[in-house]
Amino acid sequence: MRERKLILVGLCMLAMEFLGRAQESVEGQPEPDELSYEEGAINEALSDDALSDDALSDDPLSDETDLEAPPNVRDPRLGNPMLPQESTQELPNMDGGNGYLRGQPLDGVAPDSRLQGGPERRLWRINPQPFARLTYDDNIFISNTNRIADLIWTAGLTVSFELGDFHDLKDNYLIAEWSGAGLLYTDNPSQNAFNQSANLVGSYHWQRLTAEIESRYQYLTGPDRQIGNVASRQLIVNALHLKYDLSGKIRLTADARQSAQLYQIYLDQYEYQVKAGLDYQIFPKLGLGVEGVAGVLRVQESPDQTYQQLRIRGGYSLTGKIDIKFSGGLEFREVDDGQPLKTYPAFSLSLNYRPFDGTLISVEGYRTVFGSSSAIGQNFIATGFEVSIRQRIFQRITVTTAFGYENDDYFGTSQASQTKRVDNYFFIRPAISYALTRHAAFGIFYEFRRNESNQLVNTFFNNRAGLEFSMQL
Secondary structure, eight states: OHHHHHHHHHHHHHHTTTTHHHHHHHHTSOOOOTTTHHHHHHHHTTTTOSOOSSSOOOOTTOSSOOTTSOSSOOOSSOSSTTSSOOOSSSOOOTTOOOSSSOOOOOOSSOTTOSOOOOOOOOSEEEEEEEEEEEEEESOTTOOSSOOOOEEEEEEEEEEEEEEESTTTOSSOEEEEEEEEEEEEESSOGGGOEEEEEEEEEEEEEOSSEEEEEEEEEEEEEEEETTTTEEEEEEEEEEEEEEEEEOSSSEEEEEEEEEEEEEESSSOOEEEEEEEEEEEEEEETTEEEEEEEEEEEEEETTSOOEEEEEEEEEEEEEETTTEEEEEEEEEEEEEETTSOOOEEEEEEEEEEEEOOSTTEEEEEEEEEEEEEOSSSTTEEEEEEEEEEEEEEEETTTEEEEEEEEEEEEEEEESSGGGOOOOEEEEEEEEEEEEEEOSSSEEEEEEEEEEEEEESSGGGOEEEEEEEEEEEEOO
16 A cells, blocks of 8 residues: 555656646645535536537636537536436437437436535545446337336446646646446346546646647447447547637637447447637636537548538626526538538526526537437438536535437438438436535436337437435545
8 A cells, every 4th residue: 555655656756747737726625615515516516518619618607708629518528427318419328318309317416415514625636426327217228119127227337546736727737547337237237347547637728828638438338319229339538628728818719539439239429620720718707608510520431521610609707606608600510421511509408507506507509510329321410509507505415307308300411311200208307416525425316218209219208217325535
């Protein structure tokens, strides 16, 4: 044990020059009061989205609006990645849910459930988080005709090494994290799986320039709504984000991103994207910007696609109360089969509102184009919204409710692959959690979801309910 500590101390000493500014920032802050639970809870309550399509998160309560930050600002750490939760990005949760859409149930244990005693302000830490969950699912294959129910036992562990300003994520930091979860089906052992992920995120600040890295990998087995069945796949994202403060009011941004979805049976996808933007801080709490996007999408056995986007983005932030971000414009998409150029509107919108201590109301809306991994030569336009409400009661109880809707409109990318598939998806998911101690929490959750499709094979409804226990050692 002593040798292990010596090795870790040596690693930190080598990184001290790289993280010098982070150490000064951390040591210069006063120790939080032992009862500053609500403030920490509100900050962590924003940590819902497992991945960001843009830069890593900045301070969600900052007076100045960061237009380049993702709509749903979050801690880049996974938190509890095995818990059933979805995002609009390519990487889903460790239960194997869909990555491009919403609708998986929330954690039984909310991310901010454990009592938040005063955190130690250290240069580095190792953070293990074991968890366990018991879930009843009445349609494990999300099937329209062959509905099979089962009781699913899940046990997992998340371990992270965090260096620098890992508490506030404002200055230099580096976070490396691994997660693994075993899923055991009571009546269908052939569906047993071990899902895992590895993540590396970091940020470094020069005088005017900020560079952020993001590298994520997941291996998952679970239901995929777009495919309409259980699927095994690997999901990969690598990204570099740059921000340069040209003046006190003008910021330049640039991003490069690569992602891949690799299926065992279905169609693989590869996407490459670059962005460049300029933001102007009109007032301390209000900013506007423009952004250009160019990308290439390659789907197995389908013609390659190139696209360009012109967007206007903006945001308004009022410390401790409200945070609004939007981005919208036009997308021009070309397919390598001689079809004419097509134009689509695209947008994203988010609102986080904190009317009282311990209360968070979040609203998200989006419209974007995805490639289909279930059918050759097809894309779909996903348009939807999600509303979530989180309320803390007596510092130990957290009640959450979320509901949402998504319309998926499929279209062919070639003359030979025209389709008329349309899906309309709805979900609602209440949950309640109780903080047993500062290091442990217990919760229960329920979810109902339904997909109505004009193709009967893709129509289903599903009920899931469960118990969960989470710890932070």
